[in-house]
Amino acid sequence: MxxxxxxxxxxxxxxxxxxxxxxxxxxxxxxxxxxxxxxxxxxxxxxxxxxxxxxxxxxxxxxxxxxxxxxxxxxxxxxxxxxxxxxxxxxxxxxxxxxxxxxxxxxxxxxxxxxxxxxxxxxxxxxxxxxxxxxxxxxxxxxxxxxxxxxxxxxxxxxxxxxxxxxxxxxxxxxxGVDCSRFTQRSGARADGPLRVLLAARLLWDKGLDEYVKAARQLLAEGRPIHFLLAGEPDPGNPAAVPEATVQAWVNEGVVTWLGHVDDMVGLLSSVDVVVLPSYREGLPKTLIEAAACGLPLITADVPGCREVVTDGVDGLLVPVRDGDALAGAIRRLQDDPALARRLGEAARVKAHAEFDERIVVRRTVDAYRELCGPVAVPVLKVDGVRVGGVVSSSPSGRGLG
Missing domain, CATH: 3.40.50.2000 (Glycogen Phosphorylase B;)
Structure with missing residues (x-):
């Protein structure tokens, strides 16, 4: 086909x-x-x-x-x-x-x-x-x-x-989907030092960059040992793009460290302690799923897409959208309670493997093809030992795929 x-x-x-x-x-x-x-x-x-x-x-x-x-x-x-x-x-x-x-x-x-x-x-x-x-x-x-x-x-x-x-x-x-065999939990705790917080996304205002910078300013003003990282590049094709000059001004102010585009997300995620995404709305944010697969605690906005990944207090923390103060409070909470951070990260990892592995997504996508085209061959794939591929049946179900 x-x-x-x-x-x-x-x-x-x-x-x-x-x-x-x-x-x-x-x-x-x-x-x-x-x-x-x-x-x-x-x-x-x-x-x-x-x-x-x-x-x-x-x-x-x-x-x-x-x-x-x-x-x-x-x-x-x-x-x-x-x-x-x-x-x-x-x-x-x-x-x-x-x-x-x-x-x-x-x-x-x-x-x-x-x-x-x-x-x-x-x-x-x-x-x-x-x-x-x-x-x-x-x-x-x-x-x-x-x-x-x-x-x-x-x-x-x-x-x-x-x-x-x-x-x-x-x-x-x-x-x-995410390749959960690549994004794995790091072995052992990171060496002592400042808490490393990461926001990785296209540099758009609606990813919550203004709130991230506001939270960073607040927590740094309190004298907290936190290193705020920003990974991603401006997206000039998007009307909501943050100007590069604005990002550079944040760097010059000492609020964030801008990493630009990062190819090795596995390596980057293994070097941080918390991942945040205070976005205004998402489809389903891949960065959060990659971080979850690595067993990292997540903080994100209580908006469509983000709350599909995070259940507040179970596998991460949800904060009100467009609220830099609440974001600062959530980061403060995880820094002050390492046991909570570990528990949330472990729960996030379990959820990522159970619901967001890319092999599950491939199989369900082919199910949609099958409804329209009849039998569609895909490789035999396994997720945690369970077969999720092969030649799928041609009889359409007509039901939503959960």
Whole structure:
């Protein structure tokens, strides 16, 4: 079977869907990966995956450019004649589905991780775009040959309330998964020294960077021995991007240490004590799951997506959104109670292995393919000794995948 995977960056395909692509390829399926050009395209090709760049600009609102992109996609799909197109993020879901309909592709699967800038921002531009995007989503996502994958229960409720798609075509798959065999609990306690707190995310205001800096200032002013780390790069393609000059000002102030882009997240997570993500809304944050798999205590905002990973007081701490004081209080609590931090970290590790291992996500994604395309072969995979792969049955269940 030929499958097209379409995302708005090559970075996303490499970091979030590499395991799915490799599993499908190893099962004998033909794959084409599409995204705008970027340095990760070559990395995908080096893995033996077929990747092709598209003339796509994430922030473009130019009608001529957007029509040109849609026509380009239609030409590619007519040339390739895939059985299924799988789009990631809202823009790719819309364009990929519309192009698939025009090209006569029988099956369309879309995975939307969070509602994106248009639905989460209160900016005038976002508010003006919202009804247009809603109409396009209704047109693109629904239909007998479509399935929509969402990552948390709040987004499912939102899509259903907005009437964007028949609820029977929505599937819940929590995240893109994490290789829990790589992200492992460190052996032994870290050497004595300042508490090391990490926020790892794209440098966007809606990831809670302002609240993180506010909490850092407060705790450092108390004289607490804490080292605040910030990993990630600015995202100039996003309207919520934090200017690099602002980040550098925080560094010059001595509030945070900015690590930039980090390839070795396993090594970074093994060097820290607490991971925080005071985001305003998420699909399902991969950084939190990676940290959980490493047995680290988590602090995150009580918002959709984040609370799918963390249950307050059980496997992490939840704080009110946009509340730097509460974030500071949670960090203070973990520093003052190491036993609590260890207990939360251990519970987070157990949950990550049970619910978020990437092999589970691959199997459930293929289940969605199977509903539309019949039998779909995948490698035999195991999670904690339990078979979760193989050739799956062709009889559709029509039920949500939990």
């Amino acid at each position: 030929k499958i097209v995977l379409f995302a708005n960056t090559d970075w996303y395909l490499y970091n979030f869907r590499r395991s799915l692509a490799l599993a499908l390829r190893d099962a004998g399926h033909q794959l084409l990966l599409l995204s705008p050009p970027g340095p990760y395209g070559e990395k995908l090709q080096a893995l033996g995956l077929r990747w092709e760049p598209l003339p796509m600009e994430r922030r473009s609102l130019n009608p001529l450019r957007e029509i040109g992109l849609l026509r380009h996609l239609v030409r590619v799909l007519r040339r390739e004649r895939p059985a299924l197109v799988h789009g990631f993020t809202i823009k790719c879901a819309v364009y990929g589905s519309l192009a698939a309909r025009m090209a006569g592709v029988p099956a369309r699967v879309n995975a939307v991780a969070g509602m994106g800038y248009v639905f989460t921002s209160s900016d005038l531009k976002a508010r003006l775009l919202r009804p247009v995007v809603r109409s396009l989503l209704r047109l693109a996502l629904d239909g007998e040959g479509a399935r929509l994958i969402l990552q948390n229960s709040d987004d499912i409720a939102l899509f259903e309330k907005a009437g964007l798609i028949d609820p029977s075509r929505i599937r819940l798959i929590r995240g893109s």
